[in-house]
Amino acid sequence: xxxxxxxxxxxxxxxxxxxxxxxxxxxxxxxxxxxxxxxxxxxxxxxxxxxxxxxxxxxxxxxxxxxxxxxxxxxxxxxxxxxxxxxxxxxxxxxxxxxxxxxxxxxxxxxxxxxxxxxxxxxxxxxxxxxxxxxxxxxxxxxxxxxxxxxxxxxxxxxxxxxxxxxxxxxxxxxxxxxxxxxxxxxxxxxxxxxxxxxxxxxxxxxxxxxxxxxxxxxxxxxxxxxxxxxxxxxxxxxxxxxxxxxxxxxxxxxxxxxxxxxxxxxxxxxxxxxxxxxxxxxxxxxxxxxxxxxxxxxxxxxxxxxxxxxxxxxxxxxxxxxxxxxxxxxxxxxxxxxxxxxxxxxxxxxxxxxxxxxxxxxxxxxxxxxxxxxxxxxxxxxxxxxxxxxxxxxxxxxxxxxxxxxxxxxxxxxxxxxxxxxxxxxxxxxxxxxxxxxxxxxxxxxxxxxxxxxxxxxxxxxxxxxxxxxxxxxxxxxxxxxxxxxxxxxxxxxxxxxxxxxxxxxx
Amino acid sequence: xxxxxxxxxxxxxxxxxxxxxxxxxxxxxxxxxxxxxxxxxxxxxxxxxxxxxxxxxxxxxxxxxxxxxxxxxxxxxxxxxxxxxxxxxxxxxxxxxxxxxxxxxxxxxxxxxxxxxxxxxxxxxxxxxxxxxxxxxxxxxxxxxxxxxxxxxxxxxxxxxxxxxxxxxxxxxxxxxxxxxxxxxxxxxxxxxxxxxxxxxxxxxxxxxxxxxxxxxxxxxxxxxxxxxxxxxxxxxxxxxxxxxxxxxxxxxxxxxxxxxxxxxxxxxxxxxxxxxxxxxxxxxxxxxxxxxxxxxxxxxxxxxxxxxxxxxxxxxxxxxxxxxxxxxxxxxxxxxxxxxxxxxxxxxxxxxxxxxxxxxxxxxxxxxxxxxxxxxxxxxxxxxxxxxxxxxxxxxxxxxxxxxxxxxxxxxxxxxxxxxxxxxxxx
Numbered sequence: 001x002x003x004x005x006x007x008x009x010x011x012x013x014x015x016x017x018x019x020x021x022x023x024x025x026x027x028x029x030x031x032x033x034x035x036x037x038x039x040x041x042x043x044x045x046x047x048x049x050x051x052x053x054x055x056x057x058x059x060x061x062x063x064x065x066x067x068x069x070x071x072x073x074x075x076x077x078x079x080x081x082x083x084x085x086x087x088x089x090x091x092x093x094x095x096x097x098x099x100x101x102x103x104x105x106x107x108x109x110x111x112x113x114x115x116x117x118x119x120x121x122x123x124x125x126x127x128x129x130x131x132x133x134x135x136x137x138x139x140x141x142x143x144x145x146x147x148x149x150x151x152x153x154x155x156x157x158x159x160x161x162x163x164x165x166x167x168x169x170x171x172x173x174x175x176x177x178x179x180x181x182x183x184x185x186x187x188x189x190x191x192x193x194x195x196x197x198x199x200x201x202x203x204x205x206x207x208x209x210x211x212x213x214x215x216x217x218x219x220x221x222x223x224x225x226x227x228x229x230x231x232x233x234x235x236x237x238x239x240x241x242x243x244x245x246x247x248x249x250x251x252x253x254x255x256x257x258x259x260x261x262x263x264x265x266x267x268x269x270x271x272x273x274x275x276x277x278x279x280x281x282x283x284x285x286x287x288x289x290x291x292x293x294x295x296x297x298x299x300x301x302x303x304x305x306x307x308x309x310x311x312x313x314x315x316x317x318x319x320x321x322x323x324x325x326x327x328x329x330x331x332x333x334x335x336x337x338x339x340x341x342x343x344x345x346x347x348x349x350x351x352x353x354x355x356x357x358x359x360x361x362x363x364x365x366x367x368x369x370x371x372x373x374x375x376x377x378x379x380x381x382x383x384x385x386x387x388x389x390x391x392x393x394x395x396x397x398x399x400x401x402x403x404x405x406x407x408x409x410x411x412x413x414x415x416x417x418x419x420x421x422x423x424x425x426x427x428x429x430x431x432x433x434x435x436x437x438x439x440x441x442x443x444x445x446x447x448x449x450x451x452x453x454x455x456x457x458x459x460x461x462x463x464x465x466x467x468x469x470x471x472x473x474x475x476x477x478x479x480x481x482x483x484x485x486x487x488x489x490x491x492x493x494x495x496x497x498x499x500x501x502x503x504x505x506x507x508x
Numbered sequence: 509x510x511x512x513x514x515x516x517x518x519x520x521x522x523x524x525x526x527x528x529x530x531x532x533x534x535x536x537x538x539x540x541x542x543x544x545x546x547x548x549x550x551x552x553x554x555x556x557x558x559x560x561x562x563x564x565x566x567x568x569x570x571x572x573x574x575x576x577x578x579x580x581x582x583x584x585x586x587x588x589x590x591x592x593x594x595x596x597x598x599x600x601x602x603x604x605x606x607x608x609x610x611x612x613x614x615x616x617x618x619x620x621x622x623x624x625x626x627x628x629x630x631x632x633x634x635x636x637x638x639x640x641x642x643x644x645x646x647x648x649x650x651x652x653x654x655x656x657x658x659x660x661x662x663x664x665x666x667x668x669x670x671x672x673x674x675x676x677x678x679x680x681x682x683x684x685x686x687x688x689x690x691x692x693x694x695x696x697x698x699x700x701x702x703x704x705x706x707x708x709x710x711x712x713x714x715x716x717x718x719x720x721x722x723x724x725x726x727x728x729x730x731x732x733x734x735x736x737x738x739x740x741x742x743x744x745x746x747x748x749x750x751x752x753x754x755x756x757x758x759x760x761x762x763x764x765x766x767x768x769x770x771x772x773x774x775x776x777x778x779x780x781x782x783x784x785x786x787x788x789x790x791x792x793x794x795x796x797x798x799x800x801x802x803x804x805x806x807x808x809x810x811x812x813x814x815x816x817x818x819x820x821x822x823x824x825x826x827x828x829x830x831x832x833x834x835x836x837x838x839x840x841x842x843x844x845x846x847x848x849x850x851x852x853x854x855x856x857x858x859x860x861x862x863x864x865x866x867x868x869x870x871x872x873x874x875x876x877x878x879x880x881x882x883x884x885x886x887x888x889x890x891x892x893x894x895x896x897x898x899x900x901x902x903x904x905x906x907x908x909x910x911x912x913x914x915x916x917x918x919x920x921x922x923x924x925x926x927x928x929x930x931x932x933x934x935x936x
Contacts (some may be wrong), residue, residue, distance in 0.1 A: 009765055009806050013766055018914025021914070126546045428771060
């Protein structure tokens with residue numbers, strides 16, 4: 001054996017939390033998410049021996065498929081994965097079932113209950129069920145009601161509901177949906193999924209902060225000058241124009257993924273590693289967050305929309321030219337904003353949040369820029385004062401963290417230059433992390449809500465952006481959509497947002 | 509959490525009436541009847557040490573079969589009185605044997621099978637059948653039956669109930685009663701058989717209870733190493749699901765060793781291992797052999813020869829994939845504060861000599877034992893990585909609970925792959 005690609009001793013060691021016997025019921029099983037994310041994630045869990053033998057998946061949708069048709073369709077979709085381990089697929093797929101169900105029809109729900117009882121007997125799944133609502137958001141409330149009405153959520157220990165994003169369209173609709181959902185079951189039965197929280201690197205923010213004593217004393221307004229949170233995508237709207245036209249970057253990315261990163265970065269230390277302790281702190285920090293200028297949000301927010309770009313050999317269409325997009329659309333594909341958190345830890349520290357499509361690079365990161373040294377004893381080798389220290393948490397790609405600090409530049413003088421201390425997941429662990437859905441599906445089936453958003457978190461996140469949403473809907477001219485060329489870092493106005501504070505966006 | 513007692517006093521029935529009684533208990537004409545559709549669990553629960561300690565007045569009753577702190581403390585205190593070395597595990601069979609030689613007539617209630625640890629009751633077993641052999645070998649068979657509804661500590665009460673059946677008596681009576689066990693196991697539900705004793709005791713009962721496709725839970729830290737490894741080999745090879753608690757206890761050791769080589773820069777060293785040394789507590793070698801066999805299997809080594817080393821140790825030579833040899837030595841070492849389980853790993857040393865790099869020496873050391881033997885001498889020229897392996901002390905009931913929580917109908921493939929090698933490592 002020469003150099004090994006993977007660590008042979010690592011194989012099979014990720015089995016510490018085994019999922020209890022149960023049936024996972026996927027509503028919307030004929031949709032994309034099921035064959036692109038959910039079934040592949042379950043198959044990964046199966047191959048890691050994290051699923052018990054007493055396990056079943058019941059796909060539900062309106063299409064009149066049979067069990068066998070459902071299995072065949074999944075087999076086609078997962079062909080590449082199955083080729084690695086056809087024997088495992090054969091065993092796994094014997095636990096896949098399908099039932100045509102329209103949750104709006106009482107008879108269907110009754111039939112669903114009977115089918116579940118039958119699966120309990122057939123697969124010994126102990127009446128333990130996870131219901132995954134991968135349906136149109138319009139059916140989240142009625143879907144929960146139908147399940148509760150049929151008594152399928154009666155046992156809080158053995159039934160849970162996973163709800164995909166978006167959870168509401170604004171503060172009021174999120175409140176209403178929470179009211180409906182909570183009338184159907186207990187809060188600890190409801191798992192509002194945000195797949196960003198399934199990423200190892202997002203979870204690592206917690207570990208970096210709270211497992212090391214070196215960061216916590218300086219993680220506050222006394223030492224940190226500003227925080228930048230970026231999620232940039234190189235892709236355009238692709239096949240999601242229908243959905244995206246009604247959501248835009250603010251609803252699609254900021255209210256959920258970026259806000260979760262903000263919460264994890266800014267939250268207080270929980271008393272213990274416990275789902276409620278962590279979610280309490282996340283909710284508290286979001287409740288303390290506000291737009292930098294709520295009265296005149298145009299002073300702290302910039303919207304943009306990508307126009308044509310690329311090269312002559314590889315031209316890229318602008319957003320308005322994408323199939324399915326209104327040629328006069330004012331939907332934002334880029335948004336940048338400045339947020340403050342009114343608490344003792346963060347008072348006065350600006351958090352700059354930005355996301356966009358058709359950016360030059362695909363990356364997500366959190367950058368904490370520390371205050372400059374109070375007195376500059378040394379000049380920088382590049383001229384001027386030495387730069388501020390930065391801690392960069394790389395969420396994706398090249399997952400890891402960088403700490404940028406000054407050292408003496410070699411030579412006879414006493415000039416400083418910045419260097420990076422780098423931690424890379426690849427270098428340290430050499431193993432790819434699980435897909436976010438693998439972690440989150442497993443957690444939901446384990447009834448562990450730590451990485452799911454609680455009702456008050458969701459509402460606080462919507463409330464934070466309410467002034468913006470109201471402005472966009474009622475006085476859109478106050479917050480114009482600036483065009484930017486595809487494959488650039490957004491409109492010039494976004495740079496202006498930073499320039500007003502004497503700062504620049506980090507160019508990764 | 510305190511153990512839970514059955515809600516009703518167990519009803520003693522003649523053995524031949526048990527099946528009918530249970531059938532009536534869950535028959536559909538009783539409105540509230542709601543038997544859990546989960547699994548059944550058959551437990552071989554000899555609790556020899558507990559029975560002896562109670563008989564000798566060294567432990568207050570009742571006899572519960574649970575691995576409680578008072579039991580472990582009384583067993584540790586009894587060890588020197590029995591003339592055994594201080595490093596004897598409190599659950600070692602030799603302690604049971606020595607206690608059996610001492611006179612004593614004290615008695616206490618025998619509640620084995622009626623005290624259910626919450627770690628197990630939380631999984632709501634549909635039927636819990638306990639076989640409880642008594643010290644008195646000629647004792648006739650007693651059968652006790654009770655309905656059992658675990659009450660959740662929080663949240664609304666859902667009446668999902670099971671039942672417990674206790675078969676108590678001398679070994680001969682239990683063997684005669686074996687025929688009544690099979691009809692009591694619901695065919696439609698998975699069934700686990702937890703053999704909570706040495707695998708070389710009561711072979712007839714073991715064979716009778718452990719038929720496929722029942723899933724076995726055993727502990728190879730107890731009893732004859734050869735018999736334990738043979739059972740593991742046979743059952744894993746036959747495709748029957750067998751879980752070994754002794755193997756699960758290796759998890760933190762395996763994790764720590766894997767962690768050392770997670771860094772890609774160290775991976776290459778795994779292809780150049782030249783020496784592996786393992787220290788175990790006392791003279792029960794199985795856990796150490798499973799560890800060595802797992803490493804050998806993962807790194808693609810083949811066993812060339814095995815033998816005895818001075819001081820009841822085991823030596824072996826493996827051949828690596830590139831033809832080079834790996835020296836293996838496992839030694840029993842005394843420890844001041846013995847682990848509950850005989851033969852627990854105390855230390856591990858792996859020496860690698862990669863090309864064009866300094867040799868690497870990895871030492872893993874249990875947090876309660878010393879590693880002086882493994883740390884001794886000749887390592888000045890080596891890159892040294894030393895880690896302390898944290899002991900995860902769990903009651904055996906909690907260990908079983910983890911198996912029941914997410915059961916598989918097949919043996920863990922890593923265990924199945926390394927067991928034949930571990931068996932061959934044991935000099936016969």
